Amino acid sequence: MLARMNIGPYSLANPFFVAPMAGVTDRPFRQLCKKLGAAYAVSEMLSSRPDLWHTPKSARRANHEGESGPIAVQISGTQATMMADAARYNIDCGAQVIDINMGCPAKKVCNQWAGSALMQDEARALSIIEAVVGACAPRGVPVTLKMRSGWSPEQRNALNLARDAERAGVQMVVVHGRTRAQGYRGEAEYETVAAVKAALKIAVVANGDIDTPAKACQVLRRTGVDAVMIGRAAQGRPWIFREMAHHLATGESLAPPLVAEVRQLLLAHLQVHYSLYGEVLGVRTARKHIGWYLRDLPGASEFLNAMHLIADCERQTDAVAGFLDELGARTERLPNPTDSSTAQQVQTSMEVTT
Numbered sequence: 454m455l456a457r458m459n460i461g462p463y464s465l466a467n468p469f470f471v472a473p474m475a476g477v478t479d480r481p482f483r484q485l486c487k488k489l490g491a492a493y494a495v496s497e498m499l500s501s502r503p504d505l506w507h508t509p510k511s512a513r514r515a516n517h518e519g520e521s522g523p524i525a526v527q528i529s530g531t532q533a534t535m536m537a538d539a540a541r542y543n544i545d546c547g548a549q550v551i552d553i554n555m556g557c558p559a560k561k562v563c564n565q566w567a568g569s570a571l572m573q574d575e576a577r578a579l580s581i582i583e584a585v586v587g588a589c590a591p592r593g594v595p596v597t598l599k600m601r602s603g604w605s606p607e608q609r610n611a612l613n614l615a616r617d618a619e620r621a622g623v624q625m626v627v628v629h630g631r632t633r634a635q636g637y638r639g640e641a642e643y644e645t646v647a648a649v650k651a652a653l654k655i656a657v658v659a660n661g662d663i664d665t666p667a668k669a670c671q672v673l674r675r676t677g678v679d680a681v682m683i684g685r686a687a688q689g690r691p692w693i694f695r696e697m698a699h700h701l702a703t704g705e706s707l708a709p710p711l712v713a714e715v716r717q718l719l720l721a722h723l724q725v726h727y728s729l730y731g732e733v734l735g736v737r738t739a740r741k742h743i744g745w746y747l748r749d750l751p752g753a754s755e756f757l758n759a760m761h762l763i764a765d766c767e768r769q770t771d772a773v774a775g776f777l778d779e780l781g782a783r784t785e786r787l788p789n790p791t792d793s794s795t796a797q798q799v800q801t802s803m804e805v806t807t
């Protein structure tokens with residue numbers, strides 16, 4: 454039985470977290486994952502550049518109206534003072550935990566020395582960590598750090614950086630078991646995260662390629678980490694978190710969800726999505742979520758091709774409802790995902806779509 458973990462004053466109900474994914478883990482999706490069992494969710498990254506804070510995209514990301522706590526916001530940048538200011542700004546907007554992004558390999562982030570590029574320059578990384586902790590501590594806001602196993606196979610420095618981060622006052626470290634050089638290629642390894650866990654007193658979380666309840670429980674047991682963080686496997690499958698909690702509690706698999714429940718969840722997700730993004734952007738950005746929910750179902754590719762031509766909320770909702778009604782007439786439960794690797798293949802181009 455795993456001990457219940459805390460991030461600062463927040464006690465988390467289980468060890469299954471949603472990973473921050475720009476363009477995916479917006480407020481509607483985070484809320485849905487939490488409702489379906491994720492104990493914790495981190496926002497999409499927000500830039501530390503103040504000139505970007507009031508763009509529609511950043512303003513939307515910094516809006517946490519109605520979000521259940523703890524509200525964790527990830528910030529990304531290259532300058533310690535700007536990162537400290539960004540932490541203060543996001544606390545003013547409702548952030549209860551500040552996460553520092555040192556894991557994202559997207560070029561747009563790395564060219565500016567942000568994201569995982571910071572792992573190449575440990576001194577700069579540490580100055581950012583110290584500045585952010587310095588800004589958050591007086592407000593009682595815990596700081597967490599998300600990183601990769603290292604910059605490259607030759608410079609697998611997660612352990613060094615994690616030790617420094619712990620000394621600087623970071624309260625939780627997430628390690629994605631790939632180096633920056635790997636991008637999303639190859640398989641994530643968990644030895645590095647196990648070594649970080651063994652060396653630190655603060656909470657340590659494993660991330661990367663955890664795509665089934667059985668694998669989540671195996672990684673928890675084998676590495677001794679406090680929690681696991683799920684990214685791509687939650688896309689279109691937010692109920693994976695309750696499946697993981699069930700597997701951890703019983704050792705058994707839950708039956709796939711009823712088609713009627715998926716219909717209800719997806720239609721409700723779409724409504725909240727439209728109200729956040731508005732009609733034009735909402736319909737466009739909803740397509741990827743709909744694609745993820747439906748991709749493995751019979752007839753999905755034809756349906757999705759046709760759906761891409763729809764440009765209004767009502768017709769998009771009706772089309773999705775019709776597709777799931779037809780499926781529901783044929784089968785009570787969602788067919789088992791053919792193979793967890795399908796999800797990974799669909800997402801081969803991991804460029805952040807923001």
Ligand SMILES: Cc1cc2nc3c(=O)[nH]c(=O)nc-3n(C[C@H](O)[C@H](O)[C@H](O)COP(=O)(O)O)c2cc1C
Pocket residue numbers: 472473474475476477497498527554555556557599629660661662663682683684685686800803804805806
């Ligand atoms: C579309 C997409 C966007 C992402 N955006 C972020 C981000 O904003 N911040 C971050 O730290 N990681 C980001 N990541 C990385 C994920 O948080 C996670 O570390 C990675 O996908 C590995 O976990 P997984 O195998 O469970 O997907 C992103 C990943 C994807 C696929």
